[in-house]
Amino acid sequence: MNQYSYSRELRLLTPADFQNVFNSPPVKAVSTQLTMLAKPNDRNYPRLGTTVSKKVAKKAVDRNRIKRIMRETFRLQQHKLSGFDIIVIAKPGVNDLDNQALSDLLNYLWRKLSKRCTQYSSES
RNA sequence: GGAGUUGGCCAAGACAAUCGCCGCUAGGUUGCGUUUACGUAACUUAGGGGAGGAAAGUCCGGGCUCCAUAGGGCAGAGUGCCAGGUAACGCCUGGGCGGCGUGAGCCGACGACUAGUGCAACAGAGAGCAAACCGCCGAUGGCCUUUAUUUUCGCAAGAGAAUAGAGGAUCAGGUAAGGGUGAAAGGGUGCGGUAAGAGCGCACCGCGCAACUGGUAACAGUUUGCGGCACGGUAAACUCCACUCGGAGCAAGACCAAAUAGGGAUCCAUGGGGCGGCCCGCCUCGGGUCCGGGUAGGUUGCUUGAGGCUAUGGGCGACUAUAGUCCUAGACGAAUGAUUGUCCACGACAGAACCCGGCUUAACGGCCAACUCCACAC
Numbered sequence: 001m002n003q004y005s006y007s008r009e010l011r012l013l014t015p016a017d018f019q020n021v022f023n024s025p026p027v028k029a030v031s032t033q034l035t036m037l038a039k040p041n042d043r044n045y046p047r048l049g050t051t052v053s054k055k056v057a058k059k060a061v062d063r064n065r066i067k068r069i070m071r072e073t074f075r076l077q078q079h080k081l082s083g084f085d086i087i088v089i090a091k092p093g094v095n096d097l098d099n100q101a102l103s104d105l106l107n108y109l110w111r112k113l114s115k116r117c118t119q120y121s122s123e124s
Numbered sequence: 125g126g127a128g129u130u131g132g133c134c135a136a137g138a139c140a141a142u143c144g145c146c147g148c149u150a151g152g153u154u155g156c157g158u159u160u161a162c163g164u165a166a167c168u169u170a171g172g173g174g175a176g177g178a179a180a181g182u183c184c185g186g187g188c189u190c191c192a193u194a195g196g197g198c199a200g201a202g203u204g205c206c207a208g209g210u211a212a213c214g215c216c217u218g219g220g221c222g223g224c225g226u227g228a229g230c231c232g233a234c235g236a237c238u239a240g241u242g243c244a245a246c247a248g249a250g251a252g253c254a255a256a257c258c259g260c261c262g263a264u265g266g267c268c269u270u271u272a273u274u275u276u277c278g279c280a281a282g283a284g285a286a287u288a289g290a291g292g293a294u295c296a297g298g299u300a301a302g303g304g305u306g307a308a309a310g311g312g313u314g315c316g317g318u319a320a321g322a323g324c325g326c327a328c329c330g331c332g333c334a335a336c337u338g339g340u341a342a343c344a345g346u347u348u349g350c351g352g353c354a355c356g357g358u359a360a361a362c363u364c365c366a367c368u369c370g371g372a373g374c375a376a377g378a379c380c381a382a383a384u385a386g387g388g389a390u391c392c393a394u395g396g397g398g399c400g401g402c403c404c405g406c407c408u409c410g411g412g413u414c415c416g417g418g419u420a421g422g423u424u425g426c427u428u429g430a431g432g433c434u435a436u437g438g439g440c441g442a443c444u445a446u447a448g449u450c451c452u453a454g455a456c457g458a459a460u461g462a463u464u465g466u467c468c469a470c471g472a473c474a475g476a477a478c479c480c481g482g483c484u485u486a487a488c489g490g491c492c493a494a495c496u497c498c499a500c501a502c
Contacts, residue, residue, distance in 0.1 A: 071461085
């Protein structure tokens with residue numbers, strides 16, 4: 001079993017999945033350029049959904065780039081996030097970051113989010 | 125060698141390692157169906173493939189799908205030199221005409237305002253069956269000055285009249301050659317002509333119409349005849365003429381189909397409740413099975429095509445015929461990526477979404493071929 005795979009189960013696929021997380025996310029991690037929302041999902045693995053609107057990055061090439069880096073960092077950090085559905089929202093300004101800066105920011109936020117998730121799980 | 129023109133090709137810079145993503149092919153294990161074969165689902169191993177010349181803008185044209193449709197006309201929209209190519213086009217090729225460039229070449233909505241209607245600011249004297257501001261002329265008819273002759277009145281000085289001539293540029297008038305205005309002022313040059321001028325006349329050039337010749341045609345012609353000769357511009361102004369066009373789009377369309385609610389058929393219970401004094405009857409409530417519609421969701425459409433490459437034949441060419449050969453992304457909250465190292469010319473614009481043919485726009489470069497101009501050398 002591969003530890004760092006990113007297969008179909010690890011994604012949010014339907015509009016219903018997305019709505020569910022958007023409605024009342026108990027855990028958040030926020031920066032100027034990004035917002036992460038998380039909600040428990042009764043599974044023993046995490047799932048990821050990404051949102052990059054045309055407002056944030058006008059060109060399709062840029063939107064793809066941002067999503068790829070989001071997924072890549074998630075892939076490497078997924079074990080700290082088990083049991084949660086997560087949505088990453090890009091906000092104006094992300095497009096100005098280069099790949100290195102964006103990865104650093106994401107990794108910082110993943111650490112923050114995983115800490116809060118653990119805290120949330122032990123509280124409930 | 126420098127400058128340039130045209131056509132074609134390449135382009136996430138190349139290679140390696142590690143970790144990943146999406147299809148495909150072949151095999152293995154397990155479960156299920158099953159007569160072994162085989163089929164199917166999950167896991168797994170190996171191999172191989174995985175963005176563009178514009179994938180973009182969505183501006184045209186077609187295929188495909190569903191809906192509509194007897195035939196014809198109107199309206200509306202589009203196209204607009206000619207011929208050809210094509211599935212088709214607003215595209216491409218060749219040709220014509222006009223313009224630009226020393227040239228290779230490039231650019232052009234390029235049908236019709238001698239059918240009709242309309243429009244033209246400002247300037248200007250005048251702008252649509254033209255016009256006289258300056259200037260020129262003032263022949264013709266007046267006016268003024270003056271000379272000569274004749275004549276009338278008067279004693280005379282002188283005054284008047286007629287005729288002829290000269291002058292004035294004064295009035296009427298003539299004049300579109302020149303100046304000036306304008307985007308545009310009603311052919312050009314020369315000679316004659318005239319008062320001055322003017323196609324007023326003539327020659328040449330140009331123009332219009334017709335014929336002839338060449339060309340499929342647009343059109344062309346050192347050709348012939350006729351006409352002194354304007355018919356101005358504008359149709360991305362209405363309009364006229366010729367030709368083309370049904371609508372919606374892969375969220376098209378086809379198939380499978382849970383849960384919940386509701387519909388129909390049938391069986392069970394022949395029961396509970398309501399109307400009623402009771403029976404019949406009517407209404408309502410339950411459980412099981414099946415059926416069709418249909419939502420979430422899934423499958424399909426989905427990549428082999430007006431396809432690429434090579435050869436030969438036809439054609440100036442766009443293109444086309446025949447033969448051989450190749451299979452080259454198919455996702456769907458949406459794959460084609462990340463990190464590290466080495467090297468170099470230090471890497472532009474930019475990401476498939478049913479599929480093709482074009483156009484347009486974006487952009488760092490590299491390579492090849494043909495041709496042009498300039499300079500130099502042999």
